[in-house]
Amino acid sequence: MTIRMQNGISRMFLRAGILAAGLAAFAGAAQAQDASIKGTVNVVGFSGVFADNYQKFIIAAFKEKYPGIEVTYQQSKNSAETLALLTLQQADPKIDVALIDVSVAIKANKSGIFAKLDPAKVPSLAEMPDWSRLDGDKAVAFSQDNLAILYNTDSVKQPPTSWNDLTDAKYKGRIAAKLGDTRGVILLPILDKLKGADYKDTVDPAIDMLKEIAPNVSTWEPAPDCYAVVQSGEVDLSICWNGRAQYLHDTQGGKIAVAAPKEGSIGQTNTIGLVENSKNAEAAQLFINYALGTEAQATFAEKSFYGPVNTKVTLPDAVAARIYGSKEAQAAQMSLDWNFVAEKYSAWIQRINREVIALN
């Protein structure tokens, strides 16, 4: 009885809703809703805070614009897992859109995981810089999260201002640095530039500097992660990503803060790609177009402190400062030739592991 009543009521609401939607559509393009396009977009991407923010600020906003399209979000522990999933499904993909690390995307493109985006269907592409459009628009960079120095606000009264501070003897045994992955691969070009070298020629100066930092490092494998060890006071400094630290600073009492070095930094670059043979390519490209658009990029930058890639996005000063640091640091912000770096990725990690970590 009650169930039937609820059904009746919900049907009533549904009718009212349809009516309202109709009215809204009638009211004009102010809402810019488009329910005529139907379909499902299955997205796989990063987990944790990223997933929360992405669903809240990108996917929800997209669904509001296109009520006829259902978007699912599947969390993946890391890009390697995503690549494994996509590789296994290559013959019959269940995923339409993947958010994946740039170096992994380049690897994925070698085995034809991603499809070329159609510029007619993804007009936002015109606003994307050349470096972001990988392998002829098979995967496009959509956000950059800077590598930064994170510090414990209780124990570090004078936050570091430069990458050089990492070698300061007062931090002996007080730094957490997980460098055997993308963090290390990004740090090498930064330190190289600090020493006046170019990462395309050699990373020897950077490796030498890492050897100077090594005595200060307490753990190369912070557990549970590079943020928690700072918050708990187990270490004073941590070399890790800006976005998550900014978020934790705001939400968990400010024990952790970011010191963006004045020499500038480089962002860990995330890409979005349309999976080859996707059964929902139309709706998926609509979604990618939205995700690359100025509105989504600006919102995501503001809410999660990930730097936007779309060239038409201008950030308020306060937001830019929290993503890139001071004006000086902003001017010194670097970007990498990811195709070059992807080639060197394993070799650089091997050098860090063998020449720096294993010997210290």
Add this chain to the structure above:
Amino acid sequence: MSAAVTAPAAGAPAASRGILLLLLLPGLVALVVTFLLPLLWLFRASFASSAVGTLSGGDWTSEAYTTVLFDPFYWRVAWNTLVLGFNVAVFAVILSYPIALFLARTQSRFRGVLTALAVAPLLTSSVVRTYGWMVIFGDRGVINSTLQALSLTDGVIRLTNNSLGATVALIEILMPYAILAMLSGFGRLNVQLEEAAAMLGANRLRVFTRIVLPLSLPGVLTAALLVFVLAISSFVTPRLMGGGRVFVLGTEVFNEATVTLNWPLAAALSVMLLVLFSSIILLYQRALRALEV
């Protein structure tokens, strides 16, 4: 007549063998699907080309193996793994032996409870117990802060984020296995033999070295093997307690699989670990058999 008698006699074993096979079938199928097939797949993946991100298929190449075999770094990693396994096995057995011996011989009515207590740590995930050790051994952990509060040390004594931390944590984590293995291997211990030896004038040390130890040796060796195998295949504890400084085969497989995405190399390292296992177990079983004779 005789045919009538032998027919059912010959039929019975055949039928029972059939039933036996039938009973074994579900287990065998499960074993093939969950164990043998993935293993074959791993073997195939270790011969795939690393240039492409494919999981299997493609041409056969021994590229991954040549990389592993001609790189001294991996030999050192293998050596580290063996040393870690050896240290953990020796200390876990030495520490567990008195406990197991006590549990095997006690007449206490709490014996069941005590045995359950000894193996109770197995109910907790080894990840949780590793974190426990991180709290105890950390730079600002229980030991260091106590020492500093008592003014016994000035600076921090580095107990974790190195192989010491990984070894100690693994010893504790694997001790319940050692205790269990020894308990089940102590079947030949017989109090009457000890009483007889004592009656014949042997002192307690002599009774222990001549009677108890030799009779408990099979249990000890089984425990050592079990702990060794678990230690060399361990991944979580060396990774978390080692602070990235402990390079063992388990951590290298993880790195190659998830960081550098060289799946064939990861597979080749896994196969190497497997070969290492099997040869050690084979040698060990030979030794054990020789001992029993």
